[in-house]
Amino acid sequence: MDEYKQANLNLWNEYAALHPQTEFYDLASFRAGGSSLKDLERSELGDVSGKSLLHLQCHFGMDTLSWARLGANVTGADFSDKAIATARALSQELNLPARFVQSDIFDLPNVLHDQFDIVFTSYGVLIWLPDLKPWARVVAHFLKPGGTFYIAEIHPFAMVFDNDKTLPDFKVKYPYFHTLEPLKFEVEGSYADTSVPIQQPVDYEWVHSMGDILNALLEAGLRLEYLHEWPFGEHQMMSETVMRKDPDGLYRLISHPDSIPLTFSIKATKPE
Numbered sequence: 001m002d003e004y005k006q007a008n009l010n011l012w013n014e015y016a017a018l019h020p021q022t023e024f025y026d027l028a029s030f031r032a033g034g035s036s037l038k039d040l041e042r043s044e045l046g047d048v049s050g051k052s053l054l055h056l057q058c059h060f061g062m063d064t065l066s067w068a069r070l071g072a073n074v075t076g077a078d079f080s081d082k083a084i085a086t087a088r089a090l091s092q093e094l095n096l097p098a099r100f101v102q103s104d105i106f107d108l109p110n111v112l113h114d115q116f117d118i119v120f121t122s123y124g125v126l127i128w129l130p131d132l133k134p135w136a137r138v139v140a141h142f143l144k145p146g147g148t149f150y151i152a153e154i155h156p157f158a159m160v161f162d163n164d165k166t167l168p169d170f171k172v173k174y175p176y177f178h179t180l181e182p183l184k185f186e187v188e189g190s191y192a193d194t195s196v197p198i199q200q201p202v203d204y205e206w207v208h209s210m211g212d213i214l215n216a217l218l219e220a221g222l223r224l225e226y227l228h229e230w231p232f233g234e235h236q237m238m239s240e241t242v243m244r245k246d247p248d249g250l251y252r253l254i255s256h257p258d259s260i261p262l263t264f265s266i267k268a269t270k271p272e
Contacts, residue, residue: 004182004204005104008128009079011200015190016060016083020090024192025062031094035069036062038234039248041122041152044265048072051117054142056105057125061087061098067120068096075099075116077108106134108142115144122152123234124191127159127205130182132212136220143270149222155229155261156209158237165239169255175207182206191235210264222268233262 020027030036049071055064058076060083068074068091076098078084084102091098103111119139129135139149162173174183182204189196210227218224232250236243243251253260 004130005079007200008203011187011198011203012059012078012080013082014198014200015192016080016086018190018196018198019192020060020086022190022192027062030062030066033069035066037066038122038152040230040263040265041120041150042070044152044228044267045118045120045148045150048118052114052144053118053120054112054114054116056108056119056121056139057128058087058100059083061090061100063120063122064100065091065094065096065098068098072118073097075101075112075114077101077103077105077112079104105129105138108138112142114142115147116142117144117147119143119147119149120151124154125151126153126208126213129208130180130206132208132216133219136216136222139217140220140222140270143222145270145272147270149217149268149270150266152263152265154233154237155264156207156213158233158260158262159207161238163237165236167239168241170238170242177209178207178212213266217266217268221270223271225267225269226265228265229261230263230265231258231261237262 019025048067051072053067053072053074055076058064058078061076064074064076076087081102084100087100101112119142143149160172160174160176162171185203187198187200187203188194189198232252236251242254244254245251
């Protein structure tokens, strides 16, 4: 395992221990029957009842189990052994049938041998992948002919801006175009709770443009159904002087409303 992957695995194992305790994930509401899914992915994917669904990079399984509550036959996969252990325990505790598999995403075809009606992934997943072409081949590998791939994700254009929460306005800081070497970040808590100390000192993230994402899926043989771009985000990406949380729970820009894409969604299918 290279140093980048090991560092990121260390980080996500720490996150797996921390996140179920945070207000951000609100596990109490989930245990009471709630859903962690956003309206966007629920409305765009539609009825999943009776369908087989593979959730890639599932963390500790809340979204996976939310799809199970909607009637899908779910499998979640993640490289963090601690996250998968938590997901399995949560599945058993809530009596929500699910299968959880611990594997690096690129090794998953050697571990899991099914095909699925739906392959799903969402929010903050692509930055942890050094190369999207093998990722897209994994997606295509697990889809049944005629199956659907769906992703809702932070828009790559939104990620060029400095996320320092003290800045009064936009500031371009990060590249838009992919580089072989990852960006290196000092870890300061978690996005779910910045006050909690994390032992892993750094993480490594890769930039992928919208062209990288689309071309990887097309080269893997998938057929693009749509690309939607949205002027809202699902978390506080910038300072409170730049971005606000609206009553619908989504975050929008204050001074430039509806002018910059913050989220995108893609639906693609595998030809029959």
